[in-house]
Amino acid sequence: MKQYVLFIAALVLPLGALGQDLGTPEQLQSGAALYEAKCAHCHGAAGDANSVATAYLRPAPRDFTSGQYKFRTTGSGELPTTEDIKRSIRDGMPYTSMPLWKGILSESEMEDLAYYLKTFSGDFDGPYGNPEVITIPRAPTYDEGNLARGREVFEANQCADCHGENGRGNGPSALDLEDEWGYPIRPADMTKRWTFRASATREDIYRTFTTGLNGTPMPSYQQTIDEQDRWALVDYVWSLSEDEPNYGTVVTAVGTAGALDISQGAALFADAPRAYFPIVGQLIEPGRSFYPGVNGIAVQAIYNQNEIALLLSWHDMTAEVDGANHPGLVVPPFDPATADTAAGPFSDALALLWPAETPDGLERPYFMFGDAKNAMSIWFTDLATDSAAVLMGRGSASIAATGATLAHYASYEDGAWTVIMKGPRQFDSGLYMAEAAFTPVSFSVWDGLNQERGNKRGLAAWYHLYLLPMETQSAALPMAKWALIALLIELLLVGVVHWRHRRSAT
Amino acid sequence: MNLLVLLVIVAALAALQLVATRWVTVNRLAWMAVWWVAIYLGLAYGINPPLPSSIIVLFMAIVTLALAVYLSADSDELASAVQTVTAFIVEKRFRVALLTVLAVLPLLVALKVYTNLSNPPQPPSSSRTIHPPPPASIIFDGTAIDLATANNPYRELEHTDPAAFAQHVENGRRVYFENCFYCHGDNMQGAGMFAHGYDPIPANFNDPTTIAMLQESYLFWRIAKGAPGLPSESTPWSSAMPAWENFLTEEEIWDVIIFLYEFTGYEPRAQGMPH
Numbered sequence: 001m002k003q004y005v006l007f008i009a010a011l012v013l014p015l016g017a018l019g020q021d022l023g024t025p026e027q028l029q030s031g032a033a034l035y036e037a038k039c040a041h042c043h044g045a046a047g048d049a050n051s052v053a054t055a056y057l058r059p060a061p062r063d064f065t066s067g068q069y070k071f072r073t074t075g076s077g078e079l080p081t082t083e084d085i086k087r088s089i090r091d092g093m094p095y096t097s098m099p100l101w102k103g104i105l106s107e108s109e110m111e112d113l114a115y116y117l118k119t120f121s122g123d124f125d126g127p128y129g130n131p132e133v134i135t136i137p138r139a140p141t142y143d144e145g146n147l148a149r150g151r152e153v154f155e156a157n158q159c160a161d162c163h164g165e166n167g168r169g170n171g172p173s174a175l176d177l178e179d180e181w182g183y184p185i186r187p188a189d190m191t192k193r194w195t196f197r198a199s200a201t202r203e204d205i206y207r208t209f210t211t212g213l214n215g216t217p218m219p220s221y222q223q224t225i226d227e228q229d230r231w232a233l234v235d236y237v238w239s240l241s242e243d244e245p246n247y248g249t250v251v252t253a254v255g256t257a258g259a260l261d262i263s264q265g266a267a268l269f270a271d272a273p274r275a276y277f278p279i280v281g282q283l284i285e286p287g288r289s290f291y292p293g294v295n296g297i298a299v300q301a302i303y304n305q306n307e308i309a310l311l312l313s314w315h316d317m318t319a320e321v322d323g324a325n326h327p328g329l330v331v332p333p334f335d336p337a338t339a340d341t342a343a344g345p346f347s348d349a350l351a352l353l354w355p356a357e358t359p360d361g362l363e364r365p366y367f368m369f370g371d372a373k374n375a376m377s378i379w380f381t382d383l384a385t386d387s388a389a390v391l392m393g394r395g396s397a398s399i400a401a402t403g404a405t406l407a408h409y410a411s412y413e414d415g416a417w418t419v420i421m422k423g424p425r426q427f428d429s430g431l432y433m434a435e436a437a438f439t440p441v442s443f444s445v446w447d448g449l450n451q452e453r454g455n456k457r458g459l460a461a462w463y464h465l466y467l468l469p470m471e472t473q474s475a476a477l478p479m480a481k482w483a484l485i486a487l488l489i490e491l492l493l494v495g496v497v498h499w500r501h502r503r504s505a506t
Numbered sequence: 507m508n509l510l511v512l513l514v515i516v517a518a519l520a521a522l523q524l525v526a527t528r529w530v531t532v533n534r535l536a537w538m539a540v541w542w543v544a545i546y547l548g549l550a551y552g553i554n555p556p557l558p559s560s561i562i563v564l565f566m567a568i569v570t571l572a573l574a575v576y577l578s579a580d581s582d583e584l585a586s587a588v589q590t591v592t593a594f595i596v597e598k599r600f601r602v603a604l605l606t607v608l609a610v611l612p613l614l615v616a617l618k619v620y621t622n623l624s625n626p627p628q629p630p631s632s633s634r635t636i637h638p639p640p641p642a643s644i645i646f647d648g649t650a651i652d653l654a655t656a657n658n659p660y661r662e663l664e665h666t667d668p669a670a671f672a673q674h675v676e677n678g679r680r681v682y683f684e685n686c687f688y689c690h691g692d693n694m695q696g697a698g699m700f701a702h703g704y705d706p707i708p709a710n711f712n713d714p715t716t717i718a719m720l721q722e723s724y725l726f727w728r729i730a731k732g733a734p735g736l737p738s739e740s741t742p743w744s745s746a747m748p749a750w751e752n753f754l755t756e757e758e759i760w761d762v763i764i765f766l767y768e769f770t771g772y773e774p775r776a777q778g779m780p781h
Contacts, residue, residue: 053683283689284732461705462743475619
């Protein structure tokens with residue numbers, strides 16, 4: 001009965017204390033219990049993001065006492081609707097520690113939670129507690145004809161200041177960005193749509209332009225860009241990225257007869273297929289990296305009779321080419337976040353990791369830096385130097401130079417590193433990369449800006465490098481051979497049956 | 507399980523049965539061929555995640571053998587089947603059909619060889635033992651812990667001193683959200699923010715085949731010794747599980763174990779029960 005009266009009141013009264021959508025006491029009670037069980041670990045018991053996890057997370061968990069929510073269907077600076085909060089809970093924030101709760105919490109539980117979250121901020125029962133909803137129209141289909149106009153809008157509104165000339169999140173202002181709470185925040189890399197926080201449908205991108213992301217430097221363009229131009233900008237941003245990262249497991253190296261002249265840079269790899277791998281923080285040994293600066297690396301490879309060359313490229317907001325870096329640098333057990341603008345003593349760096357010897361069966365060195373039993377050969381380049389060297393790893397506390405160096409090439413352009421390392425297919429330590437064989441390979445990336453050095457780094461699991469044979473054997477011969485064998489068996493069977501039939505008939 | 511595919515297969519078999527009992531006589535050989543194809547389709551398309559082709563080949567070999575045994579169990583049926591095959595091969599009226607079969611089979615073989623050769627080769631896959639047998643004892647911080655008899659020293663507080671137990675749960679919660687949830691996830695489903703970058707993927711504690719079927723001492727071993735403590739059948743070289751003895755105290759490990767069971771609602775397997 002009470003809900004019924006409230007419902008009628010909400011319909012007939014103008015916005016005011018009774019019109020606000022604050023949930024029933026039962027919903028708030030249920031929401032409080034759910035919050036305690038599922039959310040308080042990161043967002044804090046008081047909803048103020050004061051929790052054990054906050055120190056380890058960037059972006060930091062949202063402080064609900066502010067009433068600032070990224071995902072909204074309401075104007076810039078306004079409070080979200082209950083449905084908006086529910087959707088943030090349901091879909092989570094990709095590539096942050098906020099998971100999606102779809103399938104774990106029911107719709108009504110998410111609603112209870114949304115109402116409970118509202119209690120952390122006094123604004124929800126104030127005069128602005130029930131803001132006007134902006135209806136997001138259905139997205140027009142993607143139109144390449146809009147790209148030129150979209151680019152114009154991108155330039156006219158200085159999107160590149162933060163997001164970079166080609167949307168890689170590396171604009172000149174990107175370094176100084178802070179969120180509402182003073183934590184460093186990085187602009188979205190538009191070439192990786194799957195990392196967009198408040199979801200990445202075309203409607204969502206339009207909504208982000210329209211409503212902005214509260215609590216972050218991303219403003220609303222509702223007043224400054226008209227609707228048609230906002231859709232043109234959606235098409236332009238849409239054109240910068242694939243739908244999915246399509247993470248791979250194998251780098252396929254293509255063979256060539258000639259010399260591998262790596263001074264040509266990426267052009268040398270034009271015919272080599274590209275594989276993309278996730279990079280995550282190193283959490284296994286002291287010096288743990290909770291928010292690595294790099295989240296993915298693209299790899300291509302080519303080889304000839306004696307050598308192999310790998311091209312690795314990744315997005316990095318700035319090139320740190322001063323200072324130094326080395327896998328063996330010691331990091332304190334807990335190395336807190338420092339502002340991104342701090343000029344650190346650490347440079348960007350890259351390592352390619354191989355088993356030192358051709359693996360016997362599946363056994364291989366431990367995937368970080370090898371272990372006492374199985375050594376790892378590390379192709380390392382400190383991008384502040386103009387050199388690459390072979391190191392030998394027997395665990396992260398035991399990384400030694402071998403004296404061997406590698407041919408290498410490095411360039412940084414518009415937010416992207418391109419690094420090539422070239423070495424022999426036959427390692428001094430024993431590994432041989434045979435044609436038509438799989439060789440385990442792994443990658444580590446250091447972002448100097450993020451104070452990454454030693455074990456504080458982005459790393460990858462074990463993947464494989466496959467040397468595609470230079471001369472592919474024609475399928476005709478084996479096909480003919482097996483077809484003939486099948487035919488002979490058939491004829492033999494037919495012959496035997498005929499013979500037996502005739503014998504039994506006589 | 508891909509229920510839709512399985513339903514279609516069962517429906518097709520039922521329809522065939524109906525047709526066979528009403529209108530035409532289908533001999534046992536034809537029925538066996540139908541069953542063979544139905545089982546193959548079920549294995550190849552009815553199971554999700556898909557079975558490896560080597561497993562399907564193995565199962566189909568067993569099915570073929572079983573069908574052969576079934577056929578030869580009844581000598582009349584066997585004779586009739588042999589007669590059918592013989593008739594197909596020797597009688598003139600089947601000549602065109604026979605020649606077609608003789609021509610098509612080698613072509614199918616050639617096609618199979620072609621597809622095999624043109625598929626990109628697959629990297630060696632590692633079959634992993636998820637719960638390897640634990641060692642008899644481990645050394646933790648200089649002290650030997652016998653895994654067969656070790657109990658969580660704080661477990662009994664659950665009944666004797668609930669307030670103290672709650673403090674251990676709280677401490678376990680802190681340990682989990684400072685250390686574990688990046689991989690094992692907020693909801694302990696093994697889907698944390700870094701889970702996609704590691705192989706093998708982190709364990710899902712909600713899955714009834716993980717902590718629900720293990721003793722607390724087993725968890726202590728896996729947490730304290732991590733990947734480096736695994737035997738080789740569990741690919742210690744790729745697991746990203748840290749050896750937490752380097753970071754946590756003995757009490758913290760027991761506390762986080764309590765928290766895992768509290769959060770998921772599972773009970774640890776009692777000590778002394780066979781693993």
